[in-house]
Amino acid sequence: MHKAKNEKILVIVAHADDEAIGCGGTLIRHNDNGDEIRIIYMTDGVSARAEGASTEVNIAGQNRLSAQQQACHQLNVSKYYNFDFPDNRMDQISLIDITQVIEPIITEFQPSVIYTHHGGDLNVDHRIVHQAVLTACRPQPNSWVKKILSFEVNSSTEWASTSMSSAFLPNYFVEISEYQQEKQQLLEKYQEEMKPYPHTRSIEAINYLNKVRGSSVGVESAEAFMLIRAIH
Ligand SMILES: [Zn+2]
Structure with a gap:
């Protein structure tokens, strides 16, 4: 089978599990193709959940980090980055401070393809990561x-309202x-x-969404994207 020239793929997400839900199948496909994958995780993903209960936060944080490490192992990620911007509070940080941690990674890695959040998600961290990436x-x-x-990320993209932000209207599909x-195995890491x-x-709902996205373009299963920019 013809394999395209290896590409460098950078994924930039707010929370560990967003990459698996939003583009896990696509990343498995990239890895199968011999592409190099790196992932940036912007928050610890747990600090907003158990305010004042630092022991619980630590345990939840360790579990999530361990799930993330297993997911990165499955995806054969060559390098991942964990930042500790505050979970569900990234709106408290200046956009420039967020952008400035992303820029040097792009300069060093020189990715040709970037995957990130939809800018109209309900989750504030997702929206801010989108802005920072652009x-x-x-x-x-x-x-x-x-x-x-x-x-798109279940329980954030479809929970937004068009009265406050732009709708997710996919125009780019990757058959999975x-x-x-393998995507199911990846999601199970984040049980x-x-x-x-x-x-x-x-996991069932994510699987059904992929089936709906797939059938909308005539294949069994797909992940859907909005193309922000392409240069050929
Ligand atoms: Zn998220």
Whole structure:
């Protein structure tokens, strides 16, 4: 089978599990293709949950970090970065401080494709990460970044209202029909973040969403994206 030239893929997410939900199947496919993957996690993902209960936060944080490490191992991620911006409070940080941690990684890694959050998500961290990524990727002469795609995350993208932000209208699809089983294994790493069906943040609901996205373009299963920018 023809394999495309190896690409460098950078994923920039607010929380550990966003990458698995939003583009896990696509990343499995990238890895299968021999592409190099790196992931930036912007928050610790737990600090907003158990205010005042630092022991609980630590345990939850360690569990989530361990899940993240297992997910990165499955995806054959060559390097990941963990920042500790405050969970669900990234709006308290200046955008420039967030952009400034992303920029040097892009300069060093020189990715050609970037995946990140949809800018209209209900979750404030997702919206801010989206903004910071676009700011860090301001088009410059000889920029390495050729494609920026935003993905949807169950229980954030579809929970937003068009009265406050722009809707997620996918125009770019990656077929993951042959990777559904592996995506499920990836999501299972984050079992503690998942809820029972019919909660939208359940493995079943994520699987159904991928099937709906797939059938909308005539394949069994797909992850859907909005193409922010492509340069060829
Ligand atoms: Zn998230």
